[in-house]
Amino acid sequence: MYELNEAYSQHLEAIAEAIQASPNLASYLEEEEDQFYDALKLEFEPQIEAAYQQMIDFSPLEIESFERKLLDERFEGLFLPRILGYAVLRGEITEHYYYARQNNHFGEILKAIAANSNFDQLRSRIGQSVQCGFALSSDIFVTNLVNEVSSKRVRQFLQTQRSSDARTMEGRRRIERRYRRQFKGRNYHYAPFPLTTAELTTLNNALVDFLLFRVGGELNNDALLPTLHQMVTQPDFAGRKEILKPMAIYGAYFNPSEEQLPELKAALNRERKAKPEETSDNILGFILELKQNSGFRFGPEEEQRLGTIVDRNIEDDLTAYFNLTDKIHAEGFASADVHEAIQEEQPRHSGLSNFNENIRQTIFGYFEKLMIGLGTREADYRQWFEITGVQFPAYIKVFGNESFNQQLRGLAKKYTKDLIKVHTNKRGKDYRDIKKTTMRTWQDYGFMTEKQLKEFFKTPRKKKAPEA
Structure with a gap:
């Protein structure tokens, strides 16, 4: 988890103090009427939402620290139902529709809501989130989480959210799909960067999905660059195939500085020299995935940018591939010289290889354009x-x-x-x-x-x- 920067910390502190000084809170505590809590929501949740959106758009690595700050009782539970939903959706899901790892952040937020003095006001806004989170979690996790809640009344509420549909994979799939649709168009995405070789394996899929989401839109990713650079150039990760996809994303979608570019090239050279065929095939396979997925942008610009980190002094499939695509992009797909160059290079690779399929998709991209x-x-x-x-x-x-x-x-x-x-x-x-x-x-x-x-x-x- 990354520490929340001082500016956002102070901003949230100011909101917490304003909530405690609000006449609406005073009226709510005095009268205990829902209308005053609703007024409190209308007064402060838009402020929290604005700060949250700015944080997730520009400094996403700090978002869990931001959310943990909201667990403070002085916020009176405001915005907790929303971040509970975000935590549910962030967990990596397996093909069997279970969380790949225990979703502790979801559990932490839910326990804070369960212990909040305003639980009666919050419960009406968390039912679907709890149901989906429970459906995707293991029975042991859910049982332990519910048993940790001190209030019998709250425990009973949580127990009712355990859906019988969650007993089958198809039921879990329906619950998750139905719930996710409610958040379409919202930015809540985050995944931690691995610090150890064990984390590189376990966190890799979630990290790749997170990075692809970030580069797939118009988001500013300057805050990600130093951490991404540090990860892909870390000596401890040498020889691990899991580093190749983040490295390719880095090269295709980010702009390393003059100091970072030689280090990135050196890291890729390290992998190419150690395992030439495996490295080339994995990277070309990933490029092909991006081209075939309509949800991602991978065209000539991204291909050429990625090609700038490929050292052409190393004789392998990556050099051959980017030499050929450079020619296609420079001379145009209609050039007779390009036709000839493709015909000359193709037989050196099997017909259904990632190399040849990528060349076909590069050409098809021009026809489609x-x-x-x-x-x-x-x-x-x-x-x-x-x-x-x-x-x-x-x-x-x-x-x-x-x-x-x-x-x-x-x-x-x-x-x-x-x-x-x-x-x-x-x-x-x-x-x-x-x-x-x-x-x-x-x-x-x-x-x-x-x-x-x-x-x-x-x-x-x-x-x-x-x-x-």
Whole structure:
């Protein structure tokens, strides 16, 4: 856990003092009416929320320290239901829908809520969080946690949150999915950085997910850079494959300083020299995962940035890969020299290797970018036909890969459907040009047979309204 910086600590201290001095709190303590506690929430929870959001956006490593600060009784339980939910969702979940490790932070917050003098006001806001947290936790953890609560009444409430659906994996999956949807679009993500080799193994998946979330949006990650750099260059982690994904994320999405860049290169060189084939294949496999996941951005910019930390003096697959992709990005995927370079390099690797599949996905990314950038006007679709008319058959021949061909087919179908939705007049010049070119080229590419093409362009008949 990282210590909360002084500025945020003082800010929370000021909020705590303001809560204790609030007339709404005084009225609540005097009258013990829910309306005064609700007024207290309206007065202070937006302030805590604003501080929390700033912290998680800009200094996420300190977020658990921030949350622990809120457990102080002077905050009167405000915002605890929200951070309880965040703690539930942060835990790494296995394929069987159990926490991979005991979620102690969730337990700590729940025990603080259970002991809070305002529990009666908080209980109505924590039911789903407790149910989900309990469903994903082991029976031993839940039993021990509930038994530690001193109040019999609170223990009984917690016991009622143990859902019978949690007995099956499918039930746990439904509970977790349903609960997570409520927090869509919120930033609550955090994972600790490993300090020991044991933690590098146990925390690796959660850390990679956290880093990918951070680089997947528009968040400022300057606060992460020193800690990430220290981790990937730590000598104790040498030779551990778990360091490779964080290293690749670092190279692709972060901007190391002039002092950090040589150290990062040296750390990667260390792994490449020790285990050349394994290191290359693991990194190329991870790059492929990123390209195939629509939730992440990994295009030419990220590929070129990652390539800057790859020492080309080492003869391995990473050097060969980034030399080739540098050429693709510099000269363009339509270059005959690029076609030739790919044809020359491909046979040196097995057809379904991470190396060759990555090259195919790099090229497909350019076709996809072309389609996304075009509209449906005549000038646009003529540009599409002009480029794909040359490049589709060229790359079908270069790669000789049916899966890649199907990707091109899907792209062509999508764009053509967009065209015929706009150009609907079957006697019009645009429609006839689109149909004629498509009928001719798609058969040549092997995308569809003549019969399938006729069916593709057939207008579905409207169902007749039933007679009265």
